[in-house]
Amino acid sequence: MSRSAPLGAPAEAQNVLAITPFRRLWISLSLSSLGDWLSLLALVSLAAIFTAESSTLVHYLAVTGVVAIKLAPAVLLSPLVGSLADRLDRRWTMVGGDVLRGLLYVSIPVVGLLSSGFALRWLLIASLLAEIVALLWTPARDATIPSLVPKRMLGQANKLTLLATYGAAPVAALLFAALASVSNLLGALVPSMANPEADVALYLNALTFFGAAIVVASLPLPKHAVSKGSLSPNRDANTIHAVLAGRTAVGSGPLVRGVVTGLAVTAAAGGLVLGVGRPHVENLGAGNAGFGVLVAALFLGLGLGAVSGPRVLKQFSRRRLLGLAVVLAALALLFTGAISDMVLSAVLALVLGLGAGLTWVSGTGLISVEVEEEQRDSAFALLHGTGRLALLLGAVLAPLAAGFAGDHEIPLGGPLAYDLYGSGLVLMAGGLIAVIAAVVAYRQANLDDPEAGPGLLPELFAALRGVTPKAEEEEEARLTGAFIVLEGGEGAGKSTQVRELTVWLRDQGFEVVGTRQPGATKLGMRLRGILLDRENSHITDRAEVLLYAADKADHVEQEILPALRRGAVVISDRYVDSLLAYQGAGRDLAVEEVGEISAWATQGLVPDLTVLLDVRPEDGLSRLGGPADRIESESVEFHARVRKGFRSLAEANPDRYLVLDAREPQEKITREIQRRLRPLLPDPIDSSSEAVTGMIPVIRPEQEA
Template identity: 70%
Template structure:
């Protein structure tokens, strides 16, 4: 299965970071990203601390306000600044934006120290002004990148920038948690600090943004305007239009609705943790350190899941995996809100983030594989936009809902249970998420071409590393008959295939006689490759895969279509040869070869396998002309092959007819015809029986 490379994959990063101007810009973006995420954590913390003595509703509303001014402008107002950015110098817009943001964030703790009564209003004002400045900064960044990177590397640069924007979040959260862990020491040294870790984080922001500005100031960015097609559809300026734009005509509407619903469900779970995480951690007596750990766990988990998702449970269908991870994210949110231990809550938040990241990566893989290329960009943009809107809306509305619920102390006999608004919100969102994810799972897996016997059997098989090959069901089995003739070299297979073909056609059957390898265009090329004595370097495992490739193509192209229209298929060799020659002959594990061959032929088993047994010395002596690569193997090799065939026949006697090839050809032919008669379908279509009735068949002998 093909899949897109993970964002910022090391090989891609190395290629694009070899460009010195872009590498310098990227370092600046890393510093800015750290500063931006640190500011979010610090401002949320300060909002909670400034309203410490206020009612629960006020505290939650203060946090919701911070999240709204930090997250919403980038989604709602980015399209409005696009025209303005094009009129500004990109380099100096970025330099000025970094300097202004650094100063605004540093001013928050300064105002809190000098004018405590104005601290909370200024926090909102400074955060909003910083976000407005960031809109201009982001537009300048997006316009500058195409002028620093060659067109062929632009996709790599765009993915690296996107990865950097979100990848710095866990690092910033861990840094904030580390600052919070020593807050008591800092508070003792500087009692005037309202929240030592938050104040220090904002002062650190100033240094990060100033360093980022200094790096950009030395860049020479060309002034021409980039073409519109160089702009990524997932950048902020296109989030809102892409989210609301329909996807009619882009592919299976039920599948796309299921993917969109599942992704929205997972990001809603993440947004709920971000929205109520600060006061939820406080309820668990973990404060800012706990909030930092929750934030780092859920966002770091998302990154881990997005990178590792395509590599996890490879044998499970991608649609199945998507539905499973979407439901899993909702269930994990339920437990995250219910537990009363901070460490366990952080572990569950990490698992929640991993599930959400896996769902995202899996959804992109499904789109890449099942949506036509001309529609993929629009589908990716829509999914990204819908997810971003859902994340912002949930992060802002979750604390509002928690504030409306409030915190209550419920008497339970001699005990008291503290029911927090954050717990109620996480529980309700989780329960709704389970329902929504289940609906998404059903929609995505409605017509899954990879669907097997069921979710649990496939999941357990994938966990064991075993792929389920579902045999053809009796009701779905093709109406024709499938007969295979096997045997060692010189056994007379080709002669008996020809005799059987003529006899069956004489009886009025449609007969397709074929051989392996070599019945298809691909098979002819593989046959020439496999049997050429000059290719003695082919390793046994490679040989197995090449033969399996021929059989997969042969079954799909020739055998199954013929069987489905009611024909009799006679094949000179099939999977038994693979087990005998490459398994017994090459001394490879028969179980491994059996799994590979069963998957290649879609579980199709012959109705009858005729084995013409021949001693290697006698069979090889019958060959005319130069020996091919297989025929030229040693007598010991061919003896192992013979024993392999006979072992297969002993294990499945009902399917095999074993005949001695030393018997006269006519006798062998009669034995085969006698066994084949019982397998033959009716040569007269069932719909024609009413017409023919008892009319005898007239044959011209």
């Protein structure tokens, strides 16, 4: 069964990055992305520093302006400049864009040193100009990618592009925190860098853009024009139009509403943290370093949730996972605003990011599976557009609302008081609204969930252990009995040993079920007739595997599992290993694929002991009496491959196998099996009977011959 590669799958990623022009473009993109994220943090911090002596409202309005300028153009203005960008030379558009952005960001601290009264206004102007340049730079980048990689690798190239774009966020945040932490030392060495602290980050930010420009300048790019259909899907489109068109095309079913609501909640929650994060950590006494740590925790959680969450909870219902992830993010946002501790705030930001990452990967996975293919592109456009709008609104409105809310001190009696800052109030209010919306999203996404287990908590705890509740119950029930299998080639003497062991175990007081494959059930008898009839030589190899698997599935469900649940000893003449040896090795089919089919058919039921009676094909076939069936009449070479397959299985798992030479006397073989079997046998008498009699059963040892 095939599956799509995860983001940045090592093998495919190495293949794409082995293409030198793309690798150089990817390095340039990584540097530019690092500069973008670093500039966001530095500019927000500078806006807060420039207005530190102003009123609370002005303080928050400055942050609002920076956030709006950094995020809004990409959402609202991309379609206006897209056609212009397509007419420009792509290489020099990227080179010029990186150089201009680097110069603009360098100019911000320089102007601040020369004219402090004009510093905030120039910060906003330069930021806006840099974002307009980025609107031209982004389409040039996206149009370049398809011309550097083969079409079959374009999907992985786009994944690596997304990885570079968003993976740079936590790196930039940690780098910003580190720069803020050592700013005092740098200020002592270079006085011009002493105040404000974020100047250092902007100088380094400019270097990243200059480095990206140098890499792209020497990049060999083809001269042919790129058609619209070949553009990267990462390219910004009219976000509002995408949202409206997506809702019209996909409809408003409960699942789509739940996914869209959940994504909007988590994106808005992240926007709230970005919008008021700098003033909030300042209120907590952390400053720029704390802001960097907070943002780094948010994005690290986002990546952790997107990559690790589905692997850890792979047995959990995807719809329930989506709902729980949204609730988790909402609660984390609520407590982030309520707690006045920097360390706990960073931990809660990590949890918020974790919930957002789980929401994103669960939502996109549900859309991929549940939405019809012809509507899937519109659905993804709806998700992307909703996420961008929610992030923008959350980041812009949060500092604005915090400024109007103001800071308050709530007396608690005596000298105690609770400082309720505008930033914390906005986070708590947003968290409360998010919790309500998260519950709505959970209910919508889980209407008529076909994957839901018996209960939310049992399914969650079972998923954390990597199993399903049903599988746990069946596993516990299976262990009350014992499952023994006799395997081997034709004429090995399996049926004889099944009969001898059945008599011996019943004499010891056990309930014994002697059975065989194929043909132990009504359906199995019909399948056995089809499979062994020499007239059915037209059966193809893969069809034969599925017929045997059908017999095993019915046999396990109808006979073996009920007997094991009763505590009986089940002895079967052939089981899964025969399918692997005969149809896998014998028919030259992939043993791993046959094993997956058989494991699914038998519900993963594994024998406690498999006895392999090893015999040479010539010797075994000579023991057969009567006309040979379809399998027995196969060539000696076929049976030799079967024997080799059995021996390979036994060598791979020696603890579960007992390999015996089928040429030995039948009585000796029986004694060897009995000796190995005794430690595996369950109690032949129920424990309640022992309590009544005060006695324990004794299994009589067989006398040695």
